[in-house]
Amino acid sequence: MMDAADSLDDLMARCALRDQRAFAELYRRSSGRLLAVAMRIVRRRDWAEDILQESFVNIWNHVTDYSRAKSAPMTWMTAIVRNRALDWVRRPKHETADEDLDGLIENWEDDTPGPAQRLQAAGEAGHLDDCLRELSGQQRQSIALAYMHGLSHSELANHLGEPLGTIKTWIRRGLEKLRGCLEARGAA
Amino acid sequence: MKITDPRGRSLLAAEYVLGTMTGKARARFELWLRSDPGPRREVASWQERLDPLSGTATELEPSDRVWRGIEARIAPRAAPRESWLGSLAFWRGSSIASALAAALLFGYIALTPKDHALTPDNAMVVVMADDRSKPAMTVAWTPQDHGRPRLRIRVIGHKTMEPGTSWELWMLPGENQPPKSLGLITTHDTQYVEVPPGMKAILDQAAGLAMSVEPERGSPTGLPTGPVLYSGTRLEI
Known part of the structure; x- marks a missing residue:
């Protein structure tokens, strides 16, 4: 049964x-x-x-x-x-939906409830929402776009209008900070 | 970033989970994951850390075909099919390829407005995929074309033809019927093949198409003898 x-x-x-x-x-x-x-x-x-x-x-x-x-x-x-x-x-022949991506970025920028707030609304965030809030806006946005929408480094660079190296740095620093914060709070 | 350094290792796992590790690096990392529990643990930790982000999207109700397709594929298999036909990937239901078929078809037709014979509301299309479900070739024709029916073939992948060999296109009529040759094709991006007389009606009902590698002048036996590079099922759109 x-x-x-x-x-x-x-x-x-x-x-x-x-x-x-x-x-x-x-x-x-x-x-x-x-x-x-x-x-x-x-x-x-x-x-x-x-x-x-x-x-x-x-x-x-x-x-x-x-x-x-x-x-x-x-x-x-x-x-x-x-x-x-x-x-x-990531398939080489994938037809990318660029306008969608643009719209996506704009949505992120405009959205009043940012990812962190949405997380809280989802009610299952544990410490992740608090820790995401401790990141810079750029770090948070890069990580969220990569995780949730599957954007690659170069897609992020194109769509956020920043050099590739900058994006990579934002993500790395963001991830390190995130891990430090979550560990300090006793999460995963 | 060294793989031996724990901080670097954690970052690699994070970028893997995030999806920003791509291409060769991703493939290498996956190999490493298979053999080493260390990075597997790191990956699991990052999956747990970031997982709450997955719950922030509004749930969507999948259409019924998704579950039907899953059920069909996890049910105990019917008796295995005969060798050559049985080996074709599409008999096992390559759903990604067929969805892509529709996607490609619309793009494809939109890109060929002058080719008025192929209208979106009435076309037969076979998207032939390689063994990794990657589309490599499309074949399209119109079912109502009774004059001199021909197939329009687009080679998407850029596989090269080995010297001394040829590519032979086969129609797969369906259950328990042997493949029928549609002739030899080239590696050109766009090409046409005349449908042999009397085969059009069968073609319109065919299960799909396949392409095999044959000796220079084609299969000596009238049946495929070499490896099947691409195959796909027929869609009517």
């Missing part, structure tokens, strides 16, 4: 035993969020759905490796989806 109280962990364990109903339930619970993750990176619904499909086939095939990953099920699945989406947008 599928129980609403089954945790994602339980579902994963049953998937490892080749329980297809548990897998259907896992899909039902997580596909909405994972599709959104893919969609933000590839920016096209049909591509995002293909990535979701490939990812779930992959999840089913590798669910026995999950226990080794030692992360939360959603984190593990998100990483699979993000990796596929990133591979997809």
